[in-house]
Amino acid sequence: MLKIEKSTEEDHVCLELIGEVDASNSVELDESIQELVNENTKKILVDGTHLEYISSAGLGVFMSYLDEFDEKNIHLVIFGLNQKVHQVFHILGLDQLINIKPTQEEALAVIYEA
């Protein structure tokens, strides 16, 4: 089960991912991010504090936007990942390609200094 809660603060939008992302629901994550891109949101925070699991289907969603984020000057930072989930990003070296920070404060610092 995956629940995505969206909240807007100042200049950024935060997507809170609650539960598990797998091949059955990764399209929901994709749609949420696509919606932000369409709305011309430039600063996106992804709160992974309550993300218990992510499979390649979910990782692929983040990867598929990297070029577009670059072109459109969109900054996305993930924060709060637990160790198990963080490790999954790390296995493939995706933590080098996607901005991942331990805390919300650090994530905010990244998107607002950009």
Next chain:
Amino acid sequence: MKHELKLYCDTQELAGLRTFLNEFLQKTSLSDIDQHQVTLAVEEVCANLIIHSHDCNPKEFIEVNLKQKDDGLVFEITDIGMGFNILEYKEPELAHVIKAKRKGGLGIMLVKKIMDKIEFETSGKENTCRLFKKLNSK
């Protein structure tokens, strides 16, 4: 005790697969992080079969068999169909995954990084993918 699961080819069934794997893995000496990764690797192989070999047809199923041996764990995934030989699959470069904006291709990379050995065999229409994970001997 038998550790067998008949997994119907619907991605909604993947959560049930994870529960099945977790119950088995909790009784092994694998660390929490390794348990999580092994669950992921087995799910990736199953998700691949469900989506690509069986077109998410919920009437079809694959079988997942778990065994604990002295030196490690064996995960056997069997299906009837066209077969997907994970060993022959050439995984894309990460850079290519980004450029092509393809949302697949990462799963098999994960399986190969997480598992210690992978075997694939076909007998008639039956395909078996066997994944091995060593248990740390201490």
